[in-house]
Amino acid sequence: MRIRRLRIHNYRSIRDLEMECLPLVTLLGPNNHGKSNLLAALEFCLSTSAKPVEQDFFVNRGEGDNDFWVEITFHELTEQEKNTFKKYVQSDGTVCIRKTARIQNGGIEVFYNGYVEQPDVEWLNSDKAGDYTSRESVNQTPLKDFVPSSGRLTKAHIEEAQQKYIEKHREELTFSRVLEEGPLLGQKNVGGGVLPDFYLIPAVRDLTDEIKVKTTTTFGRLLNRAVREMAERDPRFNEARQQLEEVVQALNFRGDKEQENNQLADLERSIEKELRTWGVKVDIEVKPPELERLFELGTDVHLNDGVKTTADRKGHGLQRAMMFALLRAWAKTLREERSSRDQEGPAPRKQSDSVIFAMEEPELFLHPHAQRRLAMTLREIAETPGHQVFICTHSTHFVDLEHYKEVAIITKDSPEKGSCVRQCVKELFEGDDTDERKKRFHMAQWINPDRGEMFFAKRVVFVEGETEKVVLPYLAKKLGVFDPDISIIDCGSKHNLPLYIAIAKAFEIPYLVIHDEDPLPDSIREGLNEDKKKAMERTLALNDTIKNLVETPLGRVEMLSPDFETVSGVSKSKKKGKALAALDHFEAMDQSEIPARLRKVVNAAFNVQGSKE
Numbered sequence: 001m002r003i004r005r006l007r008i009h010n011y012r013s014i015r016d017l018e019m020e021c022l023p024l025v026t027l028l029g030p031n032n033h034g035k036s037n038l039l040a041a042l043e044f045c046l047s048t049s050a051k052p053v054e055q056d057f058f059v060n061r062g063e064g065d066n067d068f069w070v071e072i073t074f075h076e077l078t079e080q081e082k083n084t085f086k087k088y089v090q091s092d093g094t095v096c097i098r099k100t101a102r103i104q105n106g107g108i109e110v111f112y113n114g115y116v117e118q119p120d121v122e123w124l125n126s127d128k129a130g131d132y133t134s135r136e137s138v139n140q141t142p143l144k145d146f147v148p149s150s151g152r153l154t155k156a157h158i159e160e161a162q163q164k165y166i167e168k169h170r171e172e173l174t175f176s177r178v179l180e181e182g183p184l185l186g187q188k189n190v191g192g193g194v195l196p197d198f199y200l201i202p203a204v205r206d207l208t209d210e211i212k213v214k215t216t217t218t219f220g221r222l223l224n225r226a227v228r229e230m231a232e233r234d235p236r237f238n239e240a241r242q243q244l245e246e247v248v249q250a251l252n253f254r255g256d257k258e259q260e261n262n263q264l265a266d267l268e269r270s271i272e273k274e275l276r277t278w279g280v281k282v283d284i285e286v287k288p289p290e291l292e293r294l295f296e297l298g299t300d301v302h303l304n305d306g307v308k309t310t311a312d313r314k315g316h317g318l319q320r321a322m323m324f325a326l327l328r329a330w331a332k333t334l335r336e337e338r339s340s341r342d343q344e345g346p347a348p349r350k351q352s353d354s355v356i357f358a359m360e361e362p363e364l365f366l367h368p369h370a371q372r373r374l375a376m377t378l379r380e381i382a383e384t385p386g387h388q389v390f391i392c393t394h395s396t397h398f399v400d401l402e403h404y405k406e407v408a409i410i411t412k413d414s415p416e417k418g419s420c421v422r423q424c425v426k427e428l429f430e431g432d433d434t435d436e437r438k439k440r441f442h443m444a445q446w447i448n449p450d451r452g453e454m455f456f457a458k459r460v461v462f463v464e465g466e467t468e469k470v471v472l473p474y475l476a477k478k479l480g481v482f483d484p485d486i487s488i489i490d491c492g493s494k495h496n497l498p499l500y501i502a503i504a505k506a507f508e509i510p511y512l513v514i515h516d517e518d519p520l521p522d523s524i525r526e527g528l529n530e531d532k533k534k535a536m537e538r539t540l541a542l543n544d545t546i547k548n549l550v551e552t553p554l555g556r557v558e559m560l561s562p563d564f565e566t567v568s569g570v571s572k573s574k575k576k577g578k579a580l581a582a583l584d585h586f587e588a589m590d591q592s593e594i595p596a597r598l599r600k601v602v603n604a605a606f607n608v609q610g611s612k613e
Contacts, residue, residue, distance in 0.1 A: 001196055001354040002388045004075040004094060010058040010068035011044070012037040015418030020425045022406050024382035026399055027392035028455050029410035034419025035392035038410065039200060039358045042390065045070035045099045046198035046356065052101040052108055060416045069100040078386065081352050084194055087126070087163075087185075088114040090177070097184055099192070112184035112192060117175040119166060124173070127181045129158040196354035196388075203360035248288045319365075354386040363395035371397040399452035402442050404428070404503055407455055424506035429499070441499045444492035454503070457487035459510040461605045462501065464494045468514060468564055470579040471586065472605050478591050479599065481606045488605070494518070494542055501549045512556045512605055513546055516563035558601050568598050 003021040008014045013034040027035045044050040057068050073096040074081075077089070085095045096115040101108055118125055123132060123141040132138045133153045138161075146161035147153055166173065185194065251264050268282045275282070301311045303318065311322050362378070363371050375398045382389040391398060392410075399407065408423040429437045444451065448469075454460045463469055469490040476482040491500050494515055504511040518539045543559060550557050560567045570582045586594070594602075 001074045001078065001081045001095075001352050001386065002076045003072050003356065005073040005096075006038075006042070007071040008038065008041045008069075009071075010061045010065060011041045011070065012056055012058065013412060013415075013419045014038070014041070015058050015060065015416075017419060017421055019408055019421045019423060021388070021390075022425070023388050024379055024403070024406050025388075025390045025408060026406050027390065027408050027410055028394075028399070029392075033410050033412040035410045036203075036360055037419065039360065039390060039392065041070045042072075042356070042358055043198060043200050044101075045072055045097075046192075046195050048192035052110065054103065054108070056101070057103065058418060060418070066103040067100055069098050071096065071098040076385070078353070080350055081354070084350055084352070085114070085185075088116055090115070090117055091175070097195070098179060111188060113179050113182075114184045115177055116180050118178045120174045120176055124162050124166060126159055126162060129162065130155050132158045194351050196352045196356050198356050198358070201357070201359040201362075203364055244288050248286050251286050254283075315365075354388075356388045356390070357381065358390040360392050361394065362391055362398060363393060368397060371395055374398075375400075394456070396450055396452045396456070399455055400445075401452045401454070401503070402445060404506075407507070409455060409507055422507050424503075426506075428502045428506060437499060440492070440496055444496055448490040448492065451489050451491075453487045454489050454500075454509060455507065457509065458483075458485040459487075459512070460504060461486060461488045461512045461514060462491050462497055462504075463488060463514050464491060464497070464516065464564075465578075466490055467570075467578045467582050471568065471582045472514075472602060474583060475586060475594060475598070475602045476606045478586070478589075478594070479602055481603060483606050486606055494539060497542070497546055498549055501546070501555065505549075505551065505554065508554065510554055512558065513550060514558045514560065514564075514601060514605065515543075515546060517543060517559050517561040519562050556604065558604050560597070560601065567595060567601075569595060 002023060006017075006019050006021055008017045010016075014037055017038070027038060029035055040050075044052065044056075052068070057066075061068075073094050075094045077085070077093065077095065081095075082089055088095045088097070090096070098113050098115075099110070100113070101110050116126065118127075122128055123143060132141065132143065133155055135153065138144050138147055138153065138158065143158065143161045143165060146164045147157050251262070254265065264284050264286070268284055271282045272280070301322070302308055303311050303314055303322065305314070305318070311319055314322075357378075359378075362374055366374060378389050378391065378398075381387050393399070405423075405425045408421050410419055410421055412419045429441065431437070461472065463472070469488045472488055473482060489500060491497050497513055497515060501511070501513060503509075518536070520533075520536050520540060547557060564570075565572050565578075565582075568582065568585070570578075570585045572578075
């Protein structure tokens with residue numbers, strides 16, 4: 001069970017937001033624009049412990065609009081989950097639930113509802129089942145053949161009859177998708193207890209409490225779940241559980257004859273004698289404890305970095321690394337086969353085995369190499385069936401442009417409009433040469449591993465190669481126009497520029513494209529072989545392709561004729577690298593000596609004037 005779609009209404013900074021969700025969702029955007037609120041909305045919907053307060057309602061909501069709600073559409077359901085949510089499974093295999101908080105009667109009421117596919121016939125409507133519990137009313141419908149022939153009819157009988165009729169006549173019926181009036185799964189708050197486990201790892205600065213082994217902390221819940229799953233697979237644990245149950249049963253057993261050596265029975269008799277004037281009988285019953293709680297009550301995690309102490313006495317970096325080490329260990333465990341606990345068949349109602357993780361700023365306290373390792377771990381967890389990961393980050397180590405569909409940019413242009421999302425979940429590389437374009441785009445990762453930086457930028461500048469990426473910011477500093485919020489992206493070649501333009505347009509990122517004209521010189525046209533000539537013609541034809549792709553005011557183009565080296569005065573015959581040769585060329589140059597055309601290009605790259613903010 002994974003989240004396919006998320007909708008949020010009137011929650012904190014969010015007026016209305018809808019987004020598509022992949023197994024790994026990467027939330028990006030400026031501070032205080034709503035990323036954490038989106039994760040908090042997930043926690044509200046998936047956790048019955050999240051208690052809303054009046055400050056959680058969107059301040060600029062309409063008059064009389066006293067609801068906020070979070071709606072989640074799940075897909076990839078297991079057989080157990082299909083059975084638990086049988087009433088709510090749509091024809092496309094999804095389940096959609098909504099959790100609502102409503103201000104009324106001086107307080108806040110919270111309730112779950114689910115969407116059902118309701119037949120367009122009243123007597124098959126589950127919300128109307130109570131109207132047909134009399135023999136007279138049900139006999140006027142075809143349901144009479146699906147209810148018990150005698151005895152009192154209940155609402156449950158009618159609902160079961162409705163389901164049987166629908167299953168038998170589905171092809172003949174028409175359906176409408178509606179939000180049920182009654183509570184999810186029939187009882188208030190029951191629905192929340194069967195949804196996937198949700199673990200939120202906040203961007204807390206003080207991790208001392210968060211790292212403790214308690215069921216109220218994320219680390220404690222993670223550790224206890226890991227231990228519980230381990231224990232279920234360990235025959236020694238099950239044997240100990242059975243032995244404990246046998247001991248408790250022996251203590252609770254009372255035969256016809258007074259038992260010897262049963263101190264509980266002796267204690268009962270002693271108490272009864274003291275209360276004989278009251279005429280009462282005393283029974284002391286021992287209930288076996290949950291063995292899993294032993295780990296919660298008696299477990300400490302010690303770390304020895306030369307000094308052995310509990311984890312909460314170490315530095316924040318090591319504490320957070322410990323938390324994520326547990327996630328990595330979990331990821332390794334997920335490679336093993338699931339236990340055979342589901343072989344007996346799905347239960348009527350059971351909590352989902354699916355797990356959803358949400359993490360704020362996973363990069364905190366981690367050096368770059370540790371961030372890369374953690375990013376790989378999170379992807380491994382997300383790729384495991386029944387698991388999903390949401391992160392909000394400011395680090396490029398957690399953003400892979402190859403997986404652009406995972407990215408959701410959260411922005412807030414105004415308090416009245418609220419937080420909005422920009423994402424692209426469609427395929428951008430379509431056409432006859434789709435595979436070749438994808439290959440070039442993926443290979444560009446090795447040329448520019450930091451290209452994911454474009455999602456964080458106020459504005460991006462797409463260039464053909466390394467020389468422009470190095471020289472443009474260098475000259476901008478000389479000219480005093482450098483802006484650190486603008487990213488220069490080395491696209492690997494002129495042929496890759498259309499791919500990056502498509503990404504920028506999809507996410508509405510303001511951009512400038514700088515490329516060479518690359519004309520075919522008449523002087524050497526005759527000396528070219530046919531393949532070389534066609535390659536140069538294709539490169540030249542890209543000029544029109546790029547011009548037609550770029551749409552103002554979001555995008556702009558600067559074409560250098562005939563190429564960057566000629567415009568900048570850098571020799572192409574230097575033996576050292578082109579980028580280094582270009583820096584050598586400009587190092588001793590006064591800003592007044594910078595060629596006018598190159599100066600214009602630098603200003604176009606770093607001046608925000610004329611670009612979309």
